[in-house]
Amino acid sequence: MSFEADIVVWLPVMKRYARALTGDPTWADDLVQDTAERALSRWHAFRPQSNLRAWLLTILRHLYIDQLRMHREIAVDDETAPWNRMPAPPGEVDTLVLRDMQRALYRLPVEQREVLLLVGLEELSYREAAAVLKVPVGTVMSRLSRAREHLRALLAEEPHRKGSALKVVRTVVKSTP
Amino acid sequence: MNDDRDYAKPGPGEPDLLALSALVDNELSAAERAATLERLAVDTDAARRVADYRAQNAALKALFAMPTDTTRCLVLRRRAPWWQRAGVAAAWLSVGIMLGPLLGPTLVSVSALVLGSAPNWLASRLSTDQVAFAQRANIAYAVYAPEQRHPVEVAADEKAQLVTWLSRRLDRSLMVPSLQEYGYALVGGRLLPGEAGPAAQFMYQNAAGERLTLYVAQFSRDTAAVGLLSDGGRNTFYWANQGMGYALSGQVPETHLRPIALDVCGALGGHPESWR
Numbered sequence: 001m002s003f004e005a006d007i008v009v010w011l012p013v014m015k016r017y018a019r020a021l022t023g024d025p026t027w028a029d030d031l032v033q034d035t036a037e038r039a040l041s042r043w044h045a046f047r048p049q050s051n052l053r054a055w056l057l058t059i060l061r062h063l064y065i066d067q068l069r070m071h072r073e074i075a076v077d078d079e080t081a082p083w084n085r086m087p088a089p090p091g092e093v094d095t096l097v098l099r100d101m102q103r104a105l106y107r108l109p110v111e112q113r114e115v116l117l118l119v120g121l122e123e124l125s126y127r128e129a130a131a132v133l134k135v136p137v138g139t140v141m142s143r144l145s146r147a148r149e150h151l152r153a154l155l156a157e158e159p160h161r162k163g164s165a166l167k168v169v170r171t172v173v174k175s176t177p
Numbered sequence: 178m179n180d181d182r183d184y185a186k187p188g189p190g191e192p193d194l195l196a197l198s199a200l201v202d203n204e205l206s207a208a209e210r211a212a213t214l215e216r217l218a219v220d221t222d223a224a225r226r227v228a229d230y231r232a233q234n235a236a237l238k239a240l241f242a243m244p245t246d247t248t249r250c251l252v253l254r255r256r257a258p259w260w261q262r263a264g265v266a267a268a269w270l271s272v273g274i275m276l277g278p279l280l281g282p283t284l285v286s287v288s289a290l291v292l293g294s295a296p297n298w299l300a301s302r303l304s305t306d307q308v309a310f311a312q313r314a315n316i317a318y319a320v321y322a323p324e325q326r327h328p329v330e331v332a333a334d335e336k337a338q339l340v341t342w343l344s345r346r347l348d349r350s351l352m353v354p355s356l357q358e359y360g361y362a363l364v365g366g367r368l369l370p371g372e373a374g375p376a377a378q379f380m381y382q383n384a385a386g387e388r389l390t391l392y393v394a395q396f397s398r399d400t401a402a403v404g405l406l407s408d409g410g411r412n413t414f415y416w417a418n419q420g421m422g423y424a425l426s427g428q429v430p431e432t433h434l435r436p437i438a439l440d441v442c443g444a445l446g447g448h449p450e451s452w453r
Contacts (some may be wrong), residue, residue: 004316005317005319005330006314008369009320012243012244014242016241016242016243016244019244020237020240030394036370096234098240099235101233101236101237101240102240103285105237105240119236120202120233120234120237121241125202126202126204141195141198141199143194144202145195148226148229148230148233149194151233152229152233
């Protein structure tokens, strides 16, 4: 396998992480493109024995932080924000819960969001996440914990949701005969 | 801990919360895990938190499914690496040896030379010549031919759209030859990053599920030479014509692939007579 082919293999992972991080499919596509380009131009810096996925996510995350400064901040309650225009996610989880989750996710500070996505979504180990974020493992742990507690609090604020629990349930709407 | 808004305060409760997270993330040792589970049995608040954390993870995965069909716009642009800009490198010596036979209309197998001289992932970047081109085609075959769910980005039932799209991306009017007479039907195509710009990969499949790919990209050096690259049971015939490089790959014997490649070469305006 060539280096390029290895990168191609990780494209879906990069794209998923980029989408989750930005909440914006267009921005995510650009990020993945930029990441792949940068990875290819720096291939000599990559040690073949090390973790290519973590290396790619590191580059992606670095570019994201760079670009974040250039992007206009979008108010979280802005109806035109990309994540409010994302198609409703399919699946077995209550769509309303996911909407709340989506909104809450982008209200997290970026350093909480990125660690939550690396561990909770991409299932990186704490050590891998620490390497990607270039912080100690302890920092990963405390940021992650805060992200989760922060999310619980945000979800508890949602007006139509009682209690603090984010429940993964299936809504079954039945019309009464 | 009955205040859900204590997330921002690193307080005495934090170590407890870290353990709950670590439980969810499978980061605890066996002993720590057992102790934490014991605690959950009596601490309903902690148990609820763990359930919430797990639900958060589940929601994230539901929100962000792995994209499977959205890579069509990816084009990798690469600056020439230093050794190309410098124009000389030790590697060129070995490439020169391989290129010699290629300049004549002789079929040669070069894979052993290429792959034997450097680590695999390094070998493919030794030059922009035909061998590298063939390797890219060969690798693209290895990556996508086994793919069951998404072997192509655009399926053959949208053939006109497929050809238009790839022609636009490659900035060249592309033709897709029919391989029906050999029992291979077009499955579809995809866009891939090539050395000097985008590349198109068309995939064919026969009734037995065996696949061939035709890899097409701009290739400036025009030469009548044709090459054969054999690697990992895959064979790739490659040639160039009028500024385009072509490679036909398959996990089939050379003798099986060769007549098909000859036909494809002819169908695409090449000169298969020079192969003999």
